Amino acid sequence: MVHNLDALFDPENIAVVGASNNPLKAGYTVIYNLNQIGYPKEVFPVTMSADEILGRKCYKKLSEIEETVELVVLGTPAKMIYDIMDDLAVRMEKRRDVKVIVCIAADYGETKTEEGIRRQDCLIQTAEKYGIRVVGPNCIGIIDNINRVDTTFVETLIPKEMRGQKGGISFISQSGAMAASILMMGASGPAPISMNKFISIGNMADVDCIDLLEYFEQDADTKVIGMYLEGYPDGRKLIDTLARIARKKPVVILKVGRSSIGAEAANSHTGSLAGADSVYDAAFRQFGIIRVYTIEDMMDTLQAFDAMKIPAGRNCFLLTQAGGPGIYCTDAFVDEKILKFPLVSEETKRRLADVLPPMANICSPEGYADITAAATVSHHVESLRAVMDDDAVDSVIFVTVVPTFLPRRELAEALLRLLVEEGYGKKKPVCICIMAGNYVWECRQILEQGGIHTFDTPAHCVKAMSHMTAYGQFLKGQEEEADE
């Protein structure tokens, strides 16, 4: 079977079968999302029930569309699959243009009923006959922010002008609901998460995790790969693939079914055998595959890898403007055995003393500084600069709680100047937490729109930094092995 995944992410025109004018239907949201993201080519709604949907002319049948269609989104009730495949065959005999089907409908093989399996067989056999790749069924669709494709029926409420922001994260989800949740959560931060490619793989009747992992492995625009994984029939092959990729780019996995009861639920869900979790866990550790345990941790870690340089070593300086959050952060820091507090030079300590208010705590304990609640914007920026200039420092965690008198917008702009304009962010990673809530939202938005990821809490900074540091150490170990 041909590869054809290029046409999945960059199709020449898209037909949406089962399109609808009813905003509560998936067949409406797909058209809406394609409009919102600004898909630059043609979208052809296929439906018997409307002449026009959101400004797009409708067709009664796939076979009636005069122009090239490379991607077909299937959103009709599953029982209609037989008629649609007949019509697809008519089209393909004439034009042979369709390369990929994304089947966002459910009630196929996942039902484990005879009828569901028969529907899935019909879909796959027709597709195979014409060399068409199939994503799904029972998935929520795919997104490519580079080529501006969004076939999902997930409403994220991202404003149109913020849609299609390119990033380096490509994500694969084995659960549609988890995929939707991640999209919706990712849309609700200070700035929407800039994904590169996003795919919900559903039943994996054809295209599966490994196809996509290999695609992302080769994809120059994919800087980091994220994955929600329940299980995979050939665990060995999956691990081998992941291990090969992890030597080239970071792979962050939320693998569920850790517990035996969780594995039983997973088996009921997608029929995937979760496999002994300890085997996965050991393999992940051995091969530098980054395992996360919470949704928040996954999203933060992916964004950190996308936005930041991988730390060259384990020495992470903790710079805080607030005692309590600093101590809280220190506890979380120490929990992550990988991170170490650096011993900065006397010169750096002098610089800190010069630029900070007299009450500041400089390096007690070592590798930690509290610039105090009295810190101005300049105190924030100059202390960060001093710490980043020290050769003993591989990375920085930076925590601030913005009091009334500290101008929030100026703080964000000054940090952007240091990290982006002056290029400090290119030298070493800095995980920034600006607490808290709506009060600092605009300040975080300015930073995020400037390409600096911000974290909700100090402990979230620590998690992401520890994952990045562990990956950096893994790569270093690989290099050393290669040198031997």
Add this chain to the structure above:
Amino acid sequence: MVHNLDALFDPENIAVVGASNNPLKAGYTVIYNLNQIGYPKEVFPVTMSADEILGRKCYKKLSEIEETVELVVLGTPAKMIYDIMDDLAVRMEKRRDVKVIVCIAADYGETKTEEGIRRQDCLIQTAEKYGIRVVGPNCIGIIDNINRVDTTFVETLIPKEMRGQKGGISFISQSGAMAASILMMGASGPAPISMNKFISIGNMADVDCIDLLEYFEQDADTKVIGMYLEGYPDGRKLIDTLARIARKKPVVILKVGRSSIGAEAANSHTGSLAGADSVYDAAFRQFGIIRVYTIEDMMDTLQAFDAMKIPAGRNCFLLTQAGGPGIYCTDAFVDEKILKFPLVSEETKRRLADVLPPMANICSPEGYADITAAATVSHHVESLRAVMDDDAVDSVIFVTVVPTFLPRRELAEALLRLLVEEGYGKKKPVCICIMAGNYVWECRQILEQGGIHTFDTPAHCVKAMSHMTAYGQFLKGQEEEADE
């Protein structure tokens, strides 16, 4: 020294010394917050630099205010303390009305400088002479949502009409920045957290943790106590107090300085000796004091205790509308050893089969049901009802990801009908997670405004439920001991 804490939370008029017309100054925000919360009595700004602030007539000196003043908020630069205390003495010789000072300024004893200590001594000696209690210095102030007092200089951006919502949570913070962060985060959820009383205790020059714990112990409006703790000079006394209170109402503590480096940072910060963490930890376990490790966990747990009944036993049913999030939740559930999956009756399973779509997974594994992405509002509500009606079920975790076709507002309203109008929420606790982000914000707001707390992720539900369950088991153990 007299107790006088009643006047802290329900003062007859408030003077704000160091008030300001500059919105970047703390002395402005205090007046602003008192206006916003709708403090029903008089506020007297004291300043040399303005005649009126936010509609309040200003006074040059404390001693000039003709009416009774029970609470004085001190926001002037610390070096002015000597003059202010002289003026306070003039007032007290005449009127003897001031009962409490809340000193929100810094640069006192916490600086460990001779001058800082001298200032604090001046403050405390004057206060002692006239039987005045002092909160702070170096704190961010106090809030009482019942009596509509807010002396903090924290801007939460809570709209005026949502200020002063009464709840059962009373909170003590040993860090001003952590206190401010919690207020700001708490203000930014689907509905602002409804605190009862909130206090940042700063240097504890007079009023300390134990005074407040004892006050909250007696306070009928306080249903659950939260605390951010770095350390306390008399650890034994603190534990004894906490242990006594925990037999009456839940106490949730975020105790930092867990690590030796964190303890060192805490010592630099407030000079508090963190004490051996293992000692605290063992005592917390023994005496039913609930220990949390993250800010999110603390806020969720406090809100859960405030909003819900304490579970009668360990059997928690997991009801999910989404496979992936359900499995993710199951893993988190199993991690918390305290929770058990119940074995519901055949009758309950039949009821679930009757009310749910045919594809639903009923009790595979036991104690778990997946109502599927096809579930309607009625499927949600009736399956929850069936599960809650089963005697084997002590509590429920309920997870749903709202797809496009599921009307969000109707879902919230139907859940409110079951849990509030029909009183199901009074029978057993239900932790509800409605995923995710802005898309479900309004749905969560409706529930929260109806008194039902909602959680950001399934794992957050699990954490709160496990803390509530552990506390329920502790109380049961106490009763059994008493019966023997």
